[in-house]
Amino acid sequence: MFYLIDSSAVLNDFGFQFVPEHKYVTTALVVNEFRDMRSRHLMENALRQSVLSIAEPKKQTLNYAGDLVAEKGFTRLSKPDLSLIALAIDLKKQGKKFILITDDYSIQNFAKILEIPFESAMRGEISKTITFSISCPSCGKTLPASSKERKCPDCGSRLRRKMLEK
Ligand SMILES: [Zn+2]
Missing domain, CATH: 3.40.50.1010 (5'-nuclease)
Known part of the structure; x- marks a missing residue:
């Protein structure tokens, strides 16, 4: 192999x-x-x-x-x-x-x-694929995972970065 x-x-x-x-x-x-x-x-x-x-x-x-x-x-x-x-x-x-x-x-x-x-050699394998999402907890706006913004461009709230498992 x-x-x-x-x-x-x-x-x-x-x-x-x-x-x-x-x-x-x-x-x-x-x-x-x-x-x-x-x-x-x-x-x-x-x-x-x-x-x-x-x-x-x-x-x-x-x-x-x-x-x-x-x-x-x-x-x-x-x-x-x-x-x-x-x-x-x-x-x-x-x-x-x-x-x-x-x-x-x-x-x-x-x-x-x-x-x-x-x-994997030792630790085992992941079973799920992980992606990230960025959204605003106040107004619900979502941004692409690649976004570097820290604050919502619409309302100025702090954005939340969430890990998603598929
Ligand atoms: Zn917002």
């Missing part, structure tokens, strides 16, 4: 091993997150044995992923997270069969939205 791997999978799972029969790929930004001895050691060995390789998403896919994440109202995704999502989009476009391994719920959420198969 071909796995796209997130740092969370390796960092959270102390029993994690790269299986030489499989192939793994990730981005340089994700590799930089392997800072402790155990995960660095695992990663360097896997790179040396060509079990793990590093690939970069296309710049335009990275931009697209950034826009999508902002549009859905997610603010907690890091640059490594974004690079991973973008690479997943690229691999899918190329018709590659792969599974994304991540314990990060935000990344899992985007895997769901983008219909990318994923597995």
Whole structure:
């Protein structure tokens, strides 16, 4: 099997091993997150044995992923997270069969939205897709999740940000 791997999978799972029969790929930004001895050691060995390789998403896919994440109202995704999502989009476009391994719920959420198969290493998988809505508690006006407004443009009340599960 071909796995796209997130740092969370390796960092959270102390029993994690790269299986030489499989192939793994990730981005340089994700590799930089392997800072402790155990995960660095695992990663360097896997790179040396060509079990793990590093690939970069296309710049335009990275931009697209950034826009999508902002549009859905997610603010907690890091640059490594974004690079991973973008690479997943690229691999899918190329018709590659792969599974994304991540314990990060935000990344899992985007895997769901983008219909990318994923597995979790330790923490389990989300069953619902999360989106956000922004609305005014006073007049009921709703704004797109990507909105940066803090106050209602109609009545000036403080806007409420709500998490929706589907
Ligand atoms: Zn209002």
